[in-house]
Each structure stands twice: as structure tokens, then as C-alpha cells.
Amino acid sequence: MINEQIRDREVRLVGEDGEQLGVMSAKDALKMAQDANLDLVKIAPTAKPPVCKIVDYGKYRYELARKEKEAKKKQKVTDVKEIRLTPNIDDNDLNTKANQARKFITKGDKVKVSLRFRGREMAHINSSKQILDSFFEKLQDVAVVEKPAKMEGRSIFMFLTEKR
Template sequence: MSTYNYKKETTIKTTFNRNNRRDLGPRINNKILAKNIQVISETGVNLGVMPTAQALQMAIDADMDLVEINANNIPPIAKIMNYGKYKYEQKKKISEARKNQKTNELKEVWIKPFIEENDLKIKMKKVFEFLNEGDKVKISVMTKGSKRVLAIGARSGATTNLFERVIQIIGDKGTIESKSKPDERTRSIIIAPAK
């Protein structure tokens, strides 16, 4: 025998709250709530305080939009402008700013403590590519591993010698920003591009 579970339907009443409205940009044309506004013409001339209906009619006659620029001012400030063109120009400015903005990243290159000379040249070539792009480079030396390798590396000072070779190869193409503490298992240096 099958049973059916009757669930009680519930309805949720929602109310519109002006304070919680999403910010969709400035109010334009008929969406302006103030009765009187201070109007600025499309050329930037202050036309003074006037009723919103009169300012809206002026915008319609000029084949433009009435855009509320500062709603917090008393009376609010509105400008007569082509809102579509204004939005397009703002979007274009933001896009250009993003294009021109270069984010510098921290790139990391791992090196073994007993690296061969040719392998080191290849790693350093990659480091120079990152520095030429304007990025900082963290060169890390793998000191963890079997106890025998650590003992040999600690006695011979392999990581210290390796860092000295790396610094010598970099020369004036980069500046050392920081070094890791000698007691850490993974040792590293951070190199910034030369200015």
C-alpha cells in the first residue's frame, strides 16, 4: 500500500522597499522622484532650480535625456545629456583602464640544489623572461628529500653557493627583494625587475 505525503503549500508575501533596490545606475527621465531639481545643460551651464517636469520637457525638446547626477544634494542635481552615449563612453573608459593596468604577479621557479650548469641556464632564461614582463620571481631551492642528500647539501653549502651563482647571473637585471631564513626546509629568494 502506497502512502502520499500531503504538504501544505505556503506563500511568501514580498514587499518592495526602495532602500533595498539594486543600484542600476542614476535615475533618468521619468524615474526622477524629486519635484524640483537643479539643472545643468548639455554644455555644462547651470540653468538653476526648476520643476522636474519643466527640465524633462527641455531634455525632450533637445532630443536628450535628463539624468540625475547627485541625488543626495538638496535639491538633486540633474544634467541634460545623451545617456546612451554617456554609458558607452564610461564603459569604454573602464575597458581602457583595465587594458592599461598591468598586474604584476609573483612567478616561481624551482631549482634542485645540485643542478647542472646547462639546466641552470635554462631556468635562468625563464627567470629573465618573467623579469622582462615586469613580474617578480621567487627562486626556490628544494632542500627537502632523503636525509643523506640534506646532510651532503648542508655540509657543502650547496644552496648558499647556488644562490650566489644565481645572483651573479642576474647581475643588474634584477634586485633581490628578500631571502628566506637559513633554517627553513625550502630556501628561496625573491627578485624584482630592475628599475
């Protein structure tokens, strides 16, 4: 909220150079801002009384946008890549999938390993957990288990992340 949009009876005023000007009526604060050819901007609306600052509103918005953009640049986005396995996978295929997962993990992504069961494969769930164990053994040097293997519906899921 800026200038006339501020409807509070009293506000805590901060000057343009950051010094505290104290608690005063919103009208007086607005008059001080207009005398300085600047805007009265509500900085902290939830405070008691609300905090307002005398600033150039266009410059203030530009600074906020720049800070937001800078913060966005510094944050790291981790993707979740999925590797799908079947209960009757061969060793060479398992090695290929493990190498692909290794690439994802070293790039900084999380890997969701899912072992999907179809039809009569559901009868052999117990013997299939060893597939996930051997998959993890191939990646033990670069990965740790974030979430251990867990059965959900017709699939078993396991999440791997990069070792720190």
C-alpha cells in the first residue's frame, strides 16, 4: 500500500535514510513524504502499529524485484528422475540402468527407483527386493538411500540421493 491507500490511524515512520521518526498519524506521515517529493510505503503491515517508510516507490519496487531475482539465481533446483525396473531384469540391463542413475546422481538430481509388477509377478514380491538391493550396491560409492524401499500398489519405490 502506498500514499492515500494507507488507512491506518497511526503508523511507525522510517525516514528515507533509515532513521526512526517515531509513531505518528498517517496523515502527518503522508504530508512529510509529500514535502520530500517521495512516497509513503507500508513496509510491515502486520506490525503494531504498521511500519511505513518514506521512499521513491518506483525505485523501491525495482530493488525488491532485483533482490527476488538474485535469490532465485542462488537457489538450487533438484529434479527427481525416475528409473523403472521390472522383476525379471537381466544383469546387463540392470548395469545400464545403474549407469544412467549414476549420471543423474552426479549431476545433483534425486533418483526414484521403481520396481513395477504386472500380472503374476505380484506373487514373487519377496524375491524381487534383492533387485533393488543389487541396484543400490552398484551405486553405493556415489549415492545414499534417502527413503528405503516401500511397497505402494503394484510397485516398490526407493529414493537415492548424492552422498555428501
